[in-house]
Amino acid sequence: MAKKAKNQQRTHDPAHLSELLRVGEGFDLAATDSSGTPGFSGSKAEGEAALEAGADALSQLQERLFAGGFSGTSADRVLLIIQGMDTSGKGGIVRHVVGAVDPQGVRHTAFKAPTPEELAHDFLWRVRPQVPGPGLIGVFDRSHYEDVLIVRVHDLVPADEWEARYDTINAFEAELAAQGTAIVKVMLHISPDEQLRRLEKRLYRPDKYWKYSTADLDEHAYWDSYQEAYQAALTRCSTAVAPWHVVPADRKWYARWAVQSLLLNTLTTLDPQWPAAKFDVEAERARLKALLTAG
Amino acid sequence: MAKKAKNQQRTHDPAHLSELLRVGEGFDLAATDSSGTPGFSGSKAEGEAALEAGADALSQLQERLFAGGFSGTSADRVLLIIQGMDTSGKGGIVRHVVGAVDPQGVRHTAFKAPTPEELAHDFLWRVRPQVPGPGLIGVFDRSHYEDVLIVRVHDLVPADEWEARYDTINAFEAELAAQGTAIVKVMLHISPDEQLRRLEKRLYRPDKYWKYSTADLDEHAYWDSYQEAYQAALTRCSTAVAPWHVVPADRKWYARWAVQSLLLNTLTTLDPQWPAAKFDVEAERARLKALLTAG
Numbered sequence: 001m002a003k004k005a006k007n008q009q010r011t012h013d014p015a016h017l018s019e020l021l022r023v024g025e026g027f028d029l030a031a032t033d034s035s036g037t038p039g040f041s042g043s044k045a046e047g048e049a050a051l052e053a054g055a056d057a058l059s060q061l062q063e064r065l066f067a068g069g070f071s072g073t074s075a076d077r078v079l080l081i082i083q084g085m086d087t088s089g090k091g092g093i094v095r096h097v098v099g100a101v102d103p104q105g106v107r108h109t110a111f112k113a114p115t116p117e118e119l120a121h122d123f124l125w126r127v128r129p130q131v132p133g134p135g136l137i138g139v140f141d142r143s144h145y146e147d148v149l150i151v152r153v154h155d156l157v158p159a160d161e162w163e164a165r166y167d168t169i170n171a172f173e174a175e176l177a178a179q180g181t182a183i184v185k186v187m188l189h190i191s192p193d194e195q196l197r198r199l200e201k202r203l204y205r206p207d208k209y210w211k212y213s214t215a216d217l218d219e220h221a222y223w224d225s226y227q228e229a230y231q232a233a234l235t236r237c238s239t240a241v242a243p244w245h246v247v248p249a250d251r252k253w254y255a256r257w258a259v260q261s262l263l264l265n266t267l268t269t270l271d272p273q274w275p276a277a278k279f280d281v282e283a284e285r286a287r288l289k290a291l292l293t294a295g
Numbered sequence: 296m297a298k299k300a301k302n303q304q305r306t307h308d309p310a311h312l313s314e315l316l317r318v319g320e321g322f323d324l325a326a327t328d329s330s331g332t333p334g335f336s337g338s339k340a341e342g343e344a345a346l347e348a349g350a351d352a353l354s355q356l357q358e359r360l361f362a363g364g365f366s367g368t369s370a371d372r373v374l375l376i377i378q379g380m381d382t383s384g385k386g387g388i389v390r391h392v393v394g395a396v397d398p399q400g401v402r403h404t405a406f407k408a409p410t411p412e413e414l415a416h417d418f419l420w421r422v423r424p425q426v427p428g429p430g431l432i433g434v435f436d437r438s439h440y441e442d443v444l445i446v447r448v449h450d451l452v453p454a455d456e457w458e459a460r461y462d463t464i465n466a467f468e469a470e471l472a473a474q475g476t477a478i479v480k481v482m483l484h485i486s487p488d489e490q491l492r493r494l495e496k497r498l499y500r501p502d503k504y505w506k507y508s509t510a511d512l513d514e515h516a517y518w519d520s521y522q523e524a525y526q527a528a529l530t531r532c533s534t535a536v537a538p539w540h541v542v543p544a545d546r547k548w549y550a551r552w553a554v555q556s557l558l559l560n561t562l563t564t565l566d567p568q569w570p571a572a573k574f575d576v577e578a579e580r581a582r583l584k585a586l587l588t589a590g
Contacts, residue, residue, distance in 0.1 A: 067505040095397045102390045104405060104436070108398050141399070196587050203580050209572040210362040217582055277504040285498050287512055292491050 017261050021245040023238035029231045034191045035250040040257060047253040054260045055100035061264070062137060064272035066105040069135015071275035075180035078266060079131060079138040080259075083145050084188030085226060086216050087198035089252050090141050093188070097260045098139050107132045110141040123147040123165065124172055131176060137263075138181075144169055148233050153225045166236040177241035182266045185242060186259050187234060188249035192223045312556050316540040318533035324526045329486045330545040335552060342548040349555045350395035356559070357432060359567035361400040364430015366570035370475035373561060374426060374433040375554075378440050379483030380521060381511050382493035383544050384551075385436050388483070392555045393434055402427045405436040418442040418460065419467055426471060432558075433476075439464055443528050448520045461531040472536035477561045480537060481554050482529060483544035487518045 017039040040047060068074030080098070082090045098106055109130040118126045124144055132138030148169070152162050173183055190198075199216055202208040219226075238244040245262060249255040312334040335342060363369030375393070377385045393401055404425040413421045419439055427433030443464070447457050468478055485493075494511055497503040514521075533539040540557060544550040 067502075071505045091397075091399060094399050098398050099394075102386075103393050103398060103401055103403050103434070104386060104389050106398055106403075108401075110399060139398070193587075196583060200580075200583050200587065203576060203583060206572075207362075207569045209576070210366045210570040212572070212574070212579070214574050214579060217579070217586070220586070274502045275505040277501075277507070279507070279509050281498060281504070284507070284509060284512070285495075288491060288495050288498060291512070291515070292488075292495065 015265055017258060018243075018245065018265050021247060021258065021262070023234045023244040023246060027231075027235055027238070027246075029189070029227055029234060029246065032189060032246055032248070034189045034194065034248050036248045037251060037254045038248065038258075039261075040254060044251070044253050047251075047257045051096065051253070051257050051260055054257070054264055058097075058260060058264055058267070059101050061267035061270075061272060062101040062105050064274060065137070065267065065270065066102070066135045067275055068272050069133065071278070072134070073275040074272060075134050076182065076270050076272060077132045077134050077136050077138065077180060078182045078184065078263070078270075079140065079176065080263065081140045081143045081145070081183065081185040082188065082259075083143065083149070083186070083230075084249065085190060085195060085223075086219060087195050087202075088188035088190045088249050089255055090188060092252055093186075093256060093259050094139060094141060096256050097263065098137070100260075101137065105136055106139060107136050108139045108141070111143055111146060124168070127172075131181065134180065144172070145233055145237075149226065149229045152229045152232075153222050166233070169237050170239055170242075173237075173239065173242040182270055183242040184262050184266050185238075185244045186262065187230060187244060187246045188255055189246050190249050192220070194250045195220060195223075310560055312553060313538075313540065313560050316542055316553065316557070318529045318539040318541060322526075322530055322533070322541075324484070324522055324529060324541065327484060327541055327543070329484045329489065329543050331543045332546060332549045333543065333553075334556075335549060339546070339548050342546075342552045346391065346548070346552050346555055349552070349559055353392075353555060353559055353562070354396050356562035356565075356567060357396040357400050359569060360432070360562065360565065361397070361430045362570055363567050364428065366573070367429070368570040369567060370429050371477065371565050371567060372427045372429050372431050372433065372475060373477045373479065373558070373565075374435065374471065375558065376435045376438045376440070376478065376480040377483065377554075378438065378444070378481070378525075379544060380485060380490060380518075381514060382490050382497075383483035383485045384547050385483060387547055388481075388551060388554050389434060389436060391551050392558065393432070395555075396432065400431055401434060402431050403434045403436070406438055406441060419463070422467075426476065429475065439467070440528055440532075444521065444524045447524045447527075448517050461528070464532050465534055465537075468532075468534065468537040477565055478537040479557050479561050480533075480539045481557065482525060482539060482541045483550055484541050485544045487515070489545045490515060490518075 020038045037047075040050075042050070065074075065076060065078070068076060082093055084090055094108065098108070107130070111126075114126065127144045130138065130140070148162050148165050151157055177183060199212065199220075202212040234244045234246065247255050247258045315333045332342075335345075337345070360369075360371060360373070363371060377388055379385055389403065393403070402425070406421075409421065422439045425433065425435070443457050443460050446452055472478060494507065494515075497507040529539045529541065542550050542553045
């Protein structure tokens, strides 16, 4: 009993976790351990149990959030932005963390390479229509940050163009926050060796071939440039209303627990309430009773 | 052991279930029992266990479906259309059946009362952009069928206009089927008394107030007109490529098991396969090995 209470305490402190993982003054991605488990001192099995335990809490908070949006009593909504190198586990976060809540309340968008039409517009053109409405949890699997990541690494637009985007992104996110969007940004941080091991796995399992592309190893060669681009995006776009969190992700179970905890923390802070009745409860009960007894 | 095998047999026969629930010649909604459990002779607890057991199978088939769409090796996709009177449990199907699969592979749309802009267009205008792409499971919580249900009951357009829509719907669904869409249409069938009991529950639980509207009881008075409109939609739009299934839904656990079984049946028939490698597997393994040993 005492042991259990101790485990609970040490493994569940999401508020503290936000601080631990937040990108602040003097942040250095290169100095950040990708294999750590900050804020969680338990084993993998304990981490998986904590994830399962958190799923219910997340689901219940999400239902209240949804109810507020549905009823028009709250403008609150959540936007989870997931970034990370190939194989960092973005899809696993969607499946194992977001997958715990009601699909009706989730608006999921996976941003792929832009189409010619999208490229002909400002980089936020395709992003704006995908932001979540009241009561929803929006999930961006990749996002507008690709426009200062892959675009910067491969010089897809002139430098002065991507250079201007950091401010544009900050203004965009501030606008979303002002509308009632709680923004949770997570960068899943893996080591280059861990990426190679994960790619290797895909090459030895025929049910994973579809996730592999020869471009993956081509891109691996640009690892350092990507880390530089991430360092810039993380530090220049970690604002008070939309801070970045760097989540060590060499251990998938930890990354899932950490992202779930960040979401739980955000929703707990929003503290969504069941909407009050917008009708005369007694009158409706009487009306219903009459119908039930007549039936 | 023998008992278990027997249970398995009696509780899991999805192929047979499709036939049992399908709307065919001489179908009569008024004569269809809303409290039955066709195709399932077990208890509620057994039904819930079967639902849980089916979730894994559904999730695995969905991942293969998704892989085929992602890789461009298959045009297959699924569209689940859920209709039913208020409180019939449409949301519960989304949560408890669809919720078992990866959110990345689901495209969920809840069709509400149309906006003025939507009303200014043909009734399918707002529906077309929501149909699922390759590899996805589209879910319509309400659908284009509202345009021959509520619209017909309340004379929202002239009779000759809604009258023409049955053929338009059949042509639309045939077009989707020809593109590779497996269409699963379910009508959740409850009794008027069951609806009143469910509405009553919402009036005695503050966490359910948000789901209640005074319009619900107003609409209840049109029960017979709705059943007539459903009878017409079900019989006129149950086609070979897009048959209707009427799912008795007074027992939520049964309805969920039944819809899951219909989806499982559809996916089992599609039999999605892991895409073959589109690259030279041996060459990529060698390339990766060189990087791993260099690192």
